[in-house]
Amino acid sequence: MNVKNIKAFGTEAADAALAPLNIDRRVVTLKDVEINILYCGVCHSDLHFARNDWGFSVYPVVPGHEIVGKVTEVGKGVTKFKVGQLVAVGCLVDSCRTCNNCKNDLEQYCPEWVGTYGGQDKHLGTHTFGGYSESIVVDEDFVLNIPENLDLAGIAPILCAGITTWSPLRHWNVRKGSKVAVVGLGGLGHMAIKLANALGAEVTLFSRSPNKTKDAVDLGANQVVISTDDKQMAGVQNYFDVIIDTVPYTHDLNPYVATLNTNGTLVLVGYLGPLDAMLNSVPMIMGRKAVAGSLIGGIAETQELLDFCGKHNITSEIEIINIQDINTAYERMLKSDVHYRFVIDMASLKS
Numbered sequence: 001m002n003v004k005n006i007k008a009f010g011t012e013a014a015d016a017a018l019a020p021l022n023i024d025r026r027v028v029t030l031k032d033v034e035i036n037i038l039y040c041g042v043c044h045s046d047l048h049f050a051r052n053d054w055g056f057s058v059y060p061v062v063p064g065h066e067i068v069g070k071v072t073e074v075g076k077g078v079t080k081f082k083v084g085q086l087v088a089v090g091c092l093v094d095s096c097r098t099c100n101n102c103k104n105d106l107e108q109y110c111p112e113w114v115g116t117y118g119g120q121d122k123h124l125g126t127h128t129f130g131g132y133s134e135s136i137v138v139d140e141d142f143v144l145n146i147p148e149n150l151d152l153a154g155i156a157p158i159l160c161a162g163i164t165t166w167s168p169l170r171h172w173n174v175r176k177g178s179k180v181a182v183v184g185l186g187g188l189g190h191m192a193i194k195l196a197n198a199l200g201a202e203v204t205l206f207s208r209s210p211n212k213t214k215d216a217v218d219l220g221a222n223q224v225v226i227s228t229d230d231k232q233m234a235g236v237q238n239y240f241d242v243i244i245d246t247v248p249y250t251h252d253l254n255p256y257v258a259t260l261n262t263n264g265t266l267v268l269v270g271y272l273g274p275l276d277a278m279l280n281s282v283p284m285i286m287g288r289k290a291v292a293g294s295l296i297g298g299i300a301e302t303q304e305l306l307d308f309c310g311k312h313n314i315t316s317e318i319e320i321i322n323i324q325d326i327n328t329a330y331e332r333m334l335k336s337d338v339h340y341r342f343v344i345d346m347a348s349l350k351s
């Protein structure tokens, strides 16, 4: 298969800094759309994957799954997109299309889903490379329309931080009057606050960082509970219908389970791995409380969210960086010093 060699930014090893490298993209096939990447958001998953935190990274890694760009070429069979159109790509670039999950718009739970980076490219037989690159070639069924009224760079984080929090808010039926809490004010957390607020919920932020209180309120939180303050935690016992937990590292869930109301659910979207401390089942059984997990969202649901954001004028709070600053950005992300999503201006890749 013919390929095009393009510029990208990535890493060859878990302990190496991100640096310029070249990668191959397939030339467009019948149903493909080629996109010149304008902006790419920086997700904490990019850092996890670059550093092999989850143990299944494949190198070289080119991260990036919050992609906004312009269509530069379309295959002969493409019907949904035209050259020159502004579009987006999120965390998924393919799936089997035939399993029950695919049929039910849950491609993210397809056993053969192809991640935007680190997935198995069905065309080239190699692994996929993400959006820290000049361009990307994606089947039109995995390309999204973007609302025309929103800032382009501010749209990018909707493609992961947005959909990852939107999908559980929708699945657990958050609506006007629901009592929602968000754990951690970072990329996912700030989108969760905005989206839950726009759905009409009463929103609480759990944070370790008292200095983020004003920002949380500006984003739409009704209150902030400092999770290390036992008195504040005691004030919200048996209260929440849904908790969206975005913390990236293992942490004690038991204090949060205690704040769920009867029938409430704590949804883990951040940490991937065995829990430590262990979960105590007593409050779960005695209060019919649940701890669940959720992965990004399907293509239809991501389009639903983009349309919702257009209607409600919602974008991410971003700090634009050049690709050459990505290693510093990762270090700042580890210190929770992001307000509240880095977005790479991909024009910097050419300089």
Ligand code: NAP
Residues within 6 Å of the ligand: 042, 043, 044, 045, 046, 048, 160, 161, 164, 183, 184, 185, 186, 187, 188, 189, 206, 207, 208, 209, 212, 246, 247, 248, 249, 251, 268, 269, 270, 271, 272, 294, 295, 296, 333, 334, 336, 338, 340
């Ligand atoms: P982020 O911007 O770094 O935000 C994480 C926030 O969690 C921080 O701002 C901080 O908030 C809090 N935090 C960080 N370390 C903590 C610790 N050790 N203990 C307690 N709180 C801590 O990260 P993100 O991009 O939002 O991503 C969050 C996690 O979600 C990552 O692990 C990422 O891989 C994962 N993720 C999952 C999915 C999915 O589909 N499930 C999709 C995307 C990302 P405070 O300062 O307010 O405490």
Ligand code: ZN
Residues within 6 Å of the ligand: 043, 044, 045, 046, 065, 091, 160, 161
């Ligand atoms: Zn992500």
Ligand code: ZN
Residues within 6 Å of the ligand: 095, 096, 097, 098, 099, 100, 101, 102, 107, 110, 111, 112
């Ligand atoms: Zn499938």
